[in-house]
Amino acid sequence: MNETQISQDSVSFEETISINGDIQFDNVNFAYPARSDVLVLRNLTLTTRAGETTALVGSSGS
DSSP, X not given: OXXXXXXXXXXXXXXXXXXXXOEXXXXXXEOOGGGTXXXXXXXXXEEEOTTOOOXXXXXXXX
């Protein structure tokens, strides 16, 4: 069996926080770095209520 060891120094971690309320995005724009001139989100305003699960899905549905 081939196993690869991953050094903790080469992996970045983000702290997970607990949120106990609504999450609101107001007029958010987003573009991928490789195509920064093409906005994939434009003026997105979205509120997710506490306890809800929300997903953003592209035109491919993936």
